[in-house]
Amino acid sequence: xxxxxxxxxxxxxxxxxxxxxxxxxxxxxxxxxxxxxxxxxxxxxxxxxxxxxxxxxxxxxxxxxxxxxxxxxxxxxxxxxxxxxxxxxxxxxxxxxxxxxxxxxxxxxxxxxxxxxxxxxxxxxxxxxxxxxxxxxxxxxxxxxxxxxxxxxxxxxxxxxxxxxxxxxxxxxxxxxxxxxxxxxxxxxxxxxxxxxxxxxxxxxxxxxxxxxxxxxxxxxxxxxxxxxxxxxxxxxxxxxxxxxxxxxxxxxxxxxxxxxxxxxxxxxxxxxxxxxxxxxxxxxxxxxxxxxxxxxxxxxxxxxxxxxxxxxxxxxxxxxxxxxxxxxxxxxxxxxxxxxxxxxxxxxxxxxxxxxxxxxx
Amino acid sequence: xxxxxxxxxxxxxxxxxxxxxxxxxxxxxxxxxxxxxxxxxxxxxxxxxxxxxxxxxxxxxxxxxxxxxxxxxxxxxxxxxxxxxxxxxxxxxxxxxxxxxxxxxxxxxxxxxxxxxxxxxxxxxxxxxxxxxxxxxxxxxxxxxxxxxxxxxxxxxxxxxxxxxxxxxxxxxxxxxxxxxxxxxxxxxxxxxxxxxxxxxxxxxxxxxxxxxxxxxxxxxxxxxxxxxxxxxxxxxxxxxxxxxxxxxxxxxxxxxxxxxxxxxxxxxxxxxxxxxxxxxxxxxxxxxxxxxxxxxxxxxxxxxxxxxxxxxxxxxxxxxxxxxxxxxxxxxxxxxxxxxxxxxxxxxxxxxxxxxxxxxx
Numbered sequence: 001x002x003x004x005x006x007x008x009x010x011x012x013x014x015x016x017x018x019x020x021x022x023x024x025x026x027x028x029x030x031x032x033x034x035x036x037x038x039x040x041x042x043x044x045x046x047x048x049x050x051x052x053x054x055x056x057x058x059x060x061x062x063x064x065x066x067x068x069x070x071x072x073x074x075x076x077x078x079x080x081x082x083x084x085x086x087x088x089x090x091x092x093x094x095x096x097x098x099x100x101x102x103x104x105x106x107x108x109x110x111x112x113x114x115x116x117x118x119x120x121x122x123x124x125x126x127x128x129x130x131x132x133x134x135x136x137x138x139x140x141x142x143x144x145x146x147x148x149x150x151x152x153x154x155x156x157x158x159x160x161x162x163x164x165x166x167x168x169x170x171x172x173x174x175x176x177x178x179x180x181x182x183x184x185x186x187x188x189x190x191x192x193x194x195x196x197x198x199x200x201x202x203x204x205x206x207x208x209x210x211x212x213x214x215x216x217x218x219x220x221x222x223x224x225x226x227x228x229x230x231x232x233x234x235x236x237x238x239x240x241x242x243x244x245x246x247x248x249x250x251x252x253x254x255x256x257x258x259x260x261x262x263x264x265x266x267x268x269x270x271x272x273x274x275x276x277x278x279x280x281x282x283x284x285x286x287x288x289x290x291x292x293x294x295x296x297x298x299x300x301x302x303x304x305x306x307x308x309x310x311x312x313x314x315x316x317x318x319x320x321x322x323x324x325x326x327x328x329x330x331x332x333x334x335x336x337x338x339x340x341x342x343x344x345x346x347x348x349x350x351x352x353x354x355x356x357x358x359x360x361x362x
Numbered sequence: 363x364x365x366x367x368x369x370x371x372x373x374x375x376x377x378x379x380x381x382x383x384x385x386x387x388x389x390x391x392x393x394x395x396x397x398x399x400x401x402x403x404x405x406x407x408x409x410x411x412x413x414x415x416x417x418x419x420x421x422x423x424x425x426x427x428x429x430x431x432x433x434x435x436x437x438x439x440x441x442x443x444x445x446x447x448x449x450x451x452x453x454x455x456x457x458x459x460x461x462x463x464x465x466x467x468x469x470x471x472x473x474x475x476x477x478x479x480x481x482x483x484x485x486x487x488x489x490x491x492x493x494x495x496x497x498x499x500x501x502x503x504x505x506x507x508x509x510x511x512x513x514x515x516x517x518x519x520x521x522x523x524x525x526x527x528x529x530x531x532x533x534x535x536x537x538x539x540x541x542x543x544x545x546x547x548x549x550x551x552x553x554x555x556x557x558x559x560x561x562x563x564x565x566x567x568x569x570x571x572x573x574x575x576x577x578x579x580x581x582x583x584x585x586x587x588x589x590x591x592x593x594x595x596x597x598x599x600x601x602x603x604x605x606x607x608x609x610x611x612x613x614x615x616x617x618x619x620x621x622x623x624x625x626x627x628x629x630x631x632x633x634x635x636x637x638x639x640x641x642x643x644x645x646x647x648x649x650x651x652x653x654x655x656x657x658x659x660x661x662x663x664x665x666x667x668x669x670x671x672x673x674x675x676x677x678x679x680x681x682x683x684x685x686x687x688x689x690x691x692x693x694x695x696x697x698x699x700x701x702x703x704x705x706x707x708x709x710x711x712x713x714x715x716x717x718x719x720x721x722x723x724x
Binding site (some may be wrong): 251280 | 366368370371373375376378381394395396397401403404407408413414415416418419420423424428445446449456457458459460461474477510538579581582599600602603604605608609610613674
């Protein structure tokens with residue numbers, strides 16, 4: 001007899017993208033920023049490492065909250081720093097969702113939301129996306145009526161498309177909270193800065209943000225939630241006392257204070273994204289116009305799995321995605337390649353490999 | 363109407379010890395190690411800060427697990443690194459405990475276990491400790507019969523006493539798991555090294571360990587769980603993909619590899635503990651013989667709250683504890699002071715302050 005909870009026993013567990021520990025890979029599979037973090041971040045971590053690491057960090061991350069609040073033009077009580085934006089998502093599920101509650105998120109989209117729902121033994125409802133990544137209006141209406149939480153990444157993954165504020169407002173559940181996952185928000189042509197929080201119904205929206213992507217700090221694990229202080233107060237009850245460490249908080253403050261570095265890097269990513277999109281199209285792919293640091297590429301005739309394997313044999317990693325039960329896809333199965341935007345050199349090598357792979361099969 | 367789960371709405375939330383952010387305090391309230399971490403740790407963090415922080419960490423912390431496994435003479439699959447030992451405790455509750463399950467822990471003891479139970483909306487049973495911190499045999503038997511999880515800190519907090527392996531073996535629940543929280547284990551005169559895992563029934567015990575205390579790394583947030591791989595596999599399903607960051611994993615490996623530094627510091631703490639115990643006794647306190655980096659001091663006639671306040675007015679922080687519903691205490695309320703073992707200089711200043719405070723009231 002297993003001692004685990006039934007829902008845990010049943011679960012396969014979320015599988016993150018491959019993280020090869022050896023060198024020599026072109027890693028375009030987990031949407032990391034190809035550029036290093038700001039030198040000010042390295043300096044801040046180095047300084048913090050020489051500080052009193054034997055003491056606990058500030059449990060509320062006050063200095064960090066001030067820096068993030070300044071950027072978003074909100075009060076620091078609207079901010080909760082977390083161990084990656086994964087943690088704030090986990091806290092949200094644990095704070096709001098019982099086994100009788102329904103969690104909803106778009107589909108195809110970020111699968112982690114379903115895993116987090118399973119961990120709470122909650123009900124889960126997919127809000128179908130049409131083949132062009134627009135919303136299925138009927139399923140939006142159902143989610144609005146029945147969900148306790150609606151989780152939406154904006155830009156969406158794997159497609160990279162951005163939804164409008166009007167579309168998002170229609171997703172706030174009548175008896176619940178909309179979670180807007182802006183992990184990729186800084187890569188949009190017009191990046192978000194918390195405007196949505198001021199338009200949405202008070203206390204019914206949580207925005208989550210990450211340092212992993214735009215700030216080049218995936219290794220540091222830092223994210224945060226932004227919401228009305230009543231919501232933040234509830235999330236604080238659920239978090240571990242010292243959920244963020246001294247080093248990552250120092251890194252986060254330094255990163256926020258060097259906006260120029262982040263803006264320069266996200267601008268470079270946008271430029272490369274445009275070029276990469278055209279080149280993939282020239283190789284015969286359909287590519288969704290992306291507002292994120294990755295693109296969703298599908299080939300009308302080739303096996304996406306074979307392309308993924310062909311690239312992997314060349315030490316180039318992209319993300320091969322399979323979504324089942326997609327009514328708009330052939331046989332209900334949507335596959336495709338989610339390819340992160342790397343440096344120009346990385347993207348060039350990927351495109352060469354891609355040309356060989358797509359060419360070889362012909 | 364609150365949108366939070368009923369159990370979250372009801373909760374007050376765990377209150378960690380005070381963490382003043384200004385300087386000049388003698389901080390003997392949260393059991394931090396008064397000595398800095400190993401220079402090898404500072405070096406490792408500095409090096410990691412110059413490394414690829416834009417990339418995600420190894421999701422399973424393989425290099426760290428090897429280092430911890432070597433120390434404890436187990437296979438690396440027995441180890442799960444976590445964001446402080448707080449996180450492994452949280453993962454354990456989330457993996458094993460449904461709302462119909464019972465969580466049990468000794469009382470008076472570490473109150474966090476009850477908070478973690480509340481977060482899962484689980485039933486909670488206290489296993490009463492006698493006035494001399496020995497177990498109430500009848501309540502141990504009940505817990506053994508009914509609990510899904512029994513959580514025991516060894517050494518115990520706030521008392522600092524250590525329980526024998528025989529006592530702990532009797533706490534393994536018939537249909538559940540014993541969690542042995544060894545956050546303070548390295549301060550015992552004969553520190554633990556995983557021996558208990560080899561004696562206990564296979565797959566029925568999880569040991570948790572922390573870098574916050576003996577390794578002087580409270581600021582870094584790193585801990586780990588040690589258990590049979592079947593249990594570790596279940597905990598991995600619950601954790602966030604990248605729960606430990608590159609910097610803390612590097613710090614942890616360097617800390618484990620410099621055992622000499624940790625052993626020297628824990629030896630100093632033990633020496634100071636002996637002296638501090640005698641001095642507090644000379645001031646009229648009852649002090650439990652401690653195997654941890656703190657002592658539990660009670661005064662037969664004075665108000666512990668007044669002593670705490672008197673010390674705080676002198677910028678000396680100790681932990682004032684109140685435990686209600688303690689059958690063995692007068693009026694059911696046990697109060698006392700849990701005082702961390704600082705440097706000799708810090709302890710001297712605390713003792714001077716204590717002398718003034720206890721003297722002043724007479």
